[in-house]
């Protein structure tokens with residue numbers, strides 16, 4: 304589903320699959336109107352440090368991820384060659400072009416004869432050069448994912464399989480060609496190839512380059528003749544130098560979020576449009592040459608270069624706990640498997656997957672993991688069974704869940720099992736709730752979990768976002784998110800884990816399928832949205848125990864907003880626009896056990912500053928000097944590749960803090976105060 308909303312336009316477009324929608328979770332959109340703040344706003348904020356509430360879950364803030372918006376291929380996965388194995392299109396070598404200049408003549412075609420590997424590399428690229436006069440150039444280029452990033456002083460690793468026809472006495476040269484077309488090379492010496500497939504691996508570096516550029520990779524030769532290429536790969540340096548690893552800038556942005564866990568591999572990506580297109584984990588491990596890849600449900604091919612092992616390494620690199628979602632027998636277009644005999648192989652796949660992640664090396668799948676280079680098991684506490692099974696019209700989830708639950712609990716009683724909706728037959732440990740809403744709805748529903756039954760299953764808010772702003776959120780969305788997070792944090796005894804979705808978006812035209820996404824990038828640069836900074840501010844300042852907060856903002860400062868009609872699917876009835884009242888100010892407080900600090904997070908959603916009087920009871924002396932982190936700006940401001948930090952938090956030092964002090968909260972702002980107490 305795509306949604307778009309801003310202050311004047313609202314459209315909700317739904318994927319025309321009929322069987323797929325998140326409408327039940329997608330709340331109404333809203334337009335702020337009639338925000339009539341008085342000239343001066345005042346609020347009393349009372350924090351009861353002497354009456355601490357529940358512990359805040361250390362797992363509260365994590366990451367949700369799936370292949371959507373070119374999150375992995377063309378995103379986090381550092382591979383720079385698009386359609387490296389020539390499988391993206393059965394007929395054409397898409398994203399590849401012929402180079403033939405200076406009187407040269409060349410063609411390229413897909414060739415299924417004599418493949419390198421029938422499973423993973425069943426097709427190769429045949430490059431036939433019929434004429435190549437002196438001074439001419441001939442070969443092929445790859446455009447990458449909206450440009451191959453070419454950077455100065457950077458070591459690239461290029462690898463490829465190649466072979467040639469008998470009698471071909473040319474050699475290959477591999478170049479990176481910047482946008483302006485000047486090769487600034489040659490980047491490699493001549494690579495002589497033979498009649499049999501052989502893998503070549505070469506380091507490319509060019510110290511003459513000055514300006515970063517989006518270009519392409521070129522493989523050219525100096526003689527006429529025919530040669531074949533397969534699995535052409537190009538990697539820049541990766542995070543922690545992992546082979547087949549991740550983009551450094553994106554990993555660094557994620558590290559800033561201090562994520563406690565990673566929910567993977569979806570999302571809809573787990574389910575696939577059909578059973579055949581699910582995330583079939585066994586096909587995503589082992590050498591790349593043997594991974595067939597599959598069509599991802601977001602309408603583009605997934606190379607599966609980013610497979611189960613890569614998810615686990617990602618967890619390891621950022622010290623995140625894996626929250627593993629296992630395929631549960633339902634796919635997006637409605638195919639489902641429910642009968643025990645038919646579901647059994649899928650349950651076995653899930654058990655094998657858990658064994659692959661956690662099993663010692665004397666188990667079948669633990670041994671496999673060790674063979675792939677990781678003998679140590681990964682620690683796993685949470686397993687999610689399926690994704691958004693409320694959309695399964697056959698209503699088979701109760702029965703499917705029970706079968707998975709029983710089999711997993713029998714073998715792994717220590718695992719916490721997450722159900723994707725309320726079920727009757729078994730009691731899950733955790734329920735996964737999803738919310739995609741307007742800022743107003745987030746703010747309006749901030750007390751959602753205040754009254755949740757503490758004796759029931761815990762809650763995983765496994766996907767949530769204020770969906771305002773495209774391709775990344777506005778500041779207004781960040782205000783909705785921040786208000787919502789105060790509610791989750793305050794209720795963290797029941798909301799034990801949560802993660803925003805989607806995480807990533809490649810901002811190039813045609814690269815994204817979802818409107819509002821946390822972190823944007825093109826091939827050269829990346830940026831965090833205002834909502835990203837809100838996440839960073841909350842996660843870096845989580846605290847360990849909730850402190851009760853009372854906010855007394857005069858009722859006259861509340862805002863009237865009109866909620867746009869809901870457009871639920873399947874369409875039942877369209878709601879009439881109706882005014883609702885939302886609070887001007889949201890807050891949560893916590894205590895950092897290690898430092899004793901009182902942490903106060905305050906969200907002013909109005910267009911006027913709020914003069915707040917803050918009182919901290921029972922924390923002893925509060926030092927006058929304190930730290931404030933503030934995010935503010937215009938309501939519809941967004942960050943972008945061109946303006947990556949238009950909205951970004953800044954730090955201030957306060958020197959008037961105390962057990963009672965005044966603080967002006969800027970209009971449209973999120974403020975974190977860290978107060979030294981004791």
Ligand code: AHR
Nearest residue numbers: 325570571572691804805
């Ligand atoms: O986050 C985008 C999609 O929203 C997820 O794939 C799906 O679970 C939800 O409907």
